[in-house]
Amino acid sequence: MLTYCKKCVMPSTKPDLKFDDEGVCSACRAYEDRKHVDWDERKVELETTLDRYRRNGSHWDCIVPVSGGKDSTYQVIRMLQMGLTPLCVTATTCDLSELGRINIENIKKLGVDYVEFSPNPNVRAKLNRIGLTEVGDISWPEHVGIFTIPVRAAVQYNIPLIVWGENSQNEYGGPAAAADNNVLNRRWLEEFGGLLGLRVNDLTEAYGIEQKNLLPYSYPTDEELQRVGVTGLFLGHYLPWDGISNTLIAQANGFVTLDHIVEGSMVNYENLDNHQTGIHDYFKFLKFGFSRATDIACLHVRRGRITRQDAVEIVLRNDGKFPWAYLDKPLEKILDPLEMSVDEFIKICDKFTNKKIFKRDATGALVKDRHGNLEKINYDNV
Numbered sequence: 001m002l003t004y005c006k007k008c009v010m011p012s013t014k015p016d017l018k019f020d021d022e023g024v025c026s027a028c029r030a031y032e033d034r035k036h037v038d039w040d041e042r043k044v045e046l047e048t049t050l051d052r053y054r055r056n057g058s059h060w061d062c063i064v065p066v067s068g069g070k071d072s073t074y075q076v077i078r079m080l081q082m083g084l085t086p087l088c089v090t091a092t093t094c095d096l097s098e099l100g101r102i103n104i105e106n107i108k109k110l111g112v113d114y115v116e117f118s119p120n121p122n123v124r125a126k127l128n129r130i131g132l133t134e135v136g137d138i139s140w141p142e143h144v145g146i147f148t149i150p151v152r153a154a155v156q157y158n159i160p161l162i163v164w165g166e167n168s169q170n171e172y173g174g175p176a177a178a179a180d181n182n183v184l185n186r187r188w189l190e191e192f193g194g195l196l197g198l199r200v201n202d203l204t205e206a207y208g209i210e211q212k213n214l215l216p217y218s219y220p221t222d223e224e225l226q227r228v229g230v231t232g233l234f235l236g237h238y239l240p241w242d243g244i245s246n247t248l249i250a251q252a253n254g255f256v257t258l259d260h261i262v263e264g265s266m267v268n269y270e271n272l273d274n275h276q277t278g279i280h281d282y283f284k285f286l287k288f289g290f291s292r293a294t295d296i297a298c299l300h301v302r303r304g305r306i307t308r309q310d311a312v313e314i315v316l317r318n319d320g321k322f323p324w325a326y327l328d329k330p331l332e333k334i335l336d337p338l339e340m341s342v343d344e345f346i347k348i349c350d351k352f353t354n355k356k357i358f359k360r361d362a363t364g365a366l367v368k369d370r371h372g373n374l375e376k377i378n379y380d381n382v
Contacts, residue, residue, distance in 0.1 A: 002289055002357055004381050008298035009311045013288040013357065023381075031302045039240055046238035050082060053161040060087040060113065062161040065150040067093065068103035068273050070243065071165045073250035075235055076110055079163060085113075087159060091149035091216070092118040093274040094128060094142045095334060097327045099256060100273025106254040117149045119216040123209065125337040127217075128276070130207055132338070136287060136352035139280040144217045151189060151230060155220045160229040166236030189219050243270060243299060263326050265292045266314050275334050278326030285320035286353045289376055293319035312380050322372040346372070 003012040005025035012019055018026040054061050061084040066072035068090070079086045088107060093100060108114050124141050131140030150162055200218050203209045220230075235241070247269040251257065258268040264281050271277045271292065285291035297311035306314075324331050332342055350366065358374045359367040368374055 001382070002376065002378050005298075006381070007308065008301045009294060009308065009315055009380070010298050011289050011294075013354070014290060015288070027298065028302055034240075042238045046233075046235075047082065049233060050084060050161075054084065057085065060157065060159050061085050062087070062163050063150050063154050063157075063159050064088050064112075064163050065146060066090050066104070066107050066114075067146070068100050068107060069271070070247045070250045070255055070269055073103065073107055073110075073253065073255045074246040075163060075165050076107055076112060077249060077253055078235065078239065080110065080112070086163070087153070087157060088112050088114045089150045089153045090114070090116040091142070091145040092116055094124060094139065095275040095329075095337070097273055097275055097329075099258060099327070102256055103272065106256070109254060115153060117145075117153070117216065119145060120213055121337075123213045125339075126207070126209065127203070129338040129340065130203065132279070132283075132340075133348055136283045136348070137280065138276050138283070138338075139274075141217060142274065142276075147189065148217055148219055151219055151225075152216075154230045155224045155228050158228055160231055162230065162232040164232055164234050166241050167234040242303065243267075243296070244305075258327070261318075262292075264318065264321055264323065266296050266318050270296075272327065275326050275329045278323035279331075279334065282320065282323045282349070283352060286349060286374075289320075289354065289357045290315075291320045316379050320374065320376075324371070 003019070003023075004010065005012075005019065005028060006023040007028040008025065010017060010025050010027060012025075014025075020026075020029065050061070062079065064072065064075050064079055064086045066076060066088045076086060076088060090104060104116075119141070127141040128138050132138040137143070154160065154162055200211070200214045203214060204211055219225075247255070247257070258272055261268050262271055263278055265271065271281075281292045294311075294315050297306065297314050300306045301308055301311050326334065331345070335342065335345055353366060353374070355364075355366070357376055359377055361367055366374060
């Protein structure tokens, strides 16, 4: 049986999530702690930290990694409001949507310098396939590249400070706030923006991908990081961080949302840039029994916008549906660059499905409805 948090609806199968003696998850407890934060004091801390990296017009003050989403749009707006000159850096997503491109172009219109790095698409398609078949993560190259590319840009353009958004794993402002020992190293980077079960050496040795084609997915050397003094901070530590608030501010500055709820979600304002995201989220459901709708519902329960029972019903209706399409693009079209059929994809899905948390028939086979959807053994504590 799955055990769920008694305050939100997150199951205990979520990696690194802990439950206390009252059956409340560590994410809910962390949010309760944030209610006691002195945000005015945090903002002063942020301004003090940023002041150390201002170049006063002689160079870019910081790098802001941007996808074109609501949060990165919000990050850019806040840096401009605080008088910084950011260089915005995008690691091009694996299967960019039309709406994703519109929102990237909107970031440029905010009045910033912008660099977009597009890795070799043939190599990346191979990495998408390897990630999906070997570790159940089609988005492996994207999730690595969104960290490696901005760090490489920081070294190349001699910009020490990287401004990230929210660090969802820790209540942590980032190393830039430290007076000493604040330069990133490869060990820190690989822990924060990790390689997610695959390493570059694995790809070279096992799959014959040449090292020269894997440069976008590896970090600079410690010597290069030290030479520039590359460091970073998480804006969500210093400013109240909330998806709806970020969306409203981004929309007021040109950000465009979808005209319907995103497949597998409960909102229309996030994960709008990559057609592969539906597959990534579905595999999270197969492995751990929760997906995007659960993530978002829990955020809104913690903020008092919906009740826990509302969240249970939303998750039951929206979470973990088979990804026949995402952002209106059919699954077979999404799989084409991977040279993968839908039938092969379904076999990979079954391979990574956690059989302990889904219903099975008398023969042990997974029970699926006519749309290919699985059913969890329980959707709440019983």
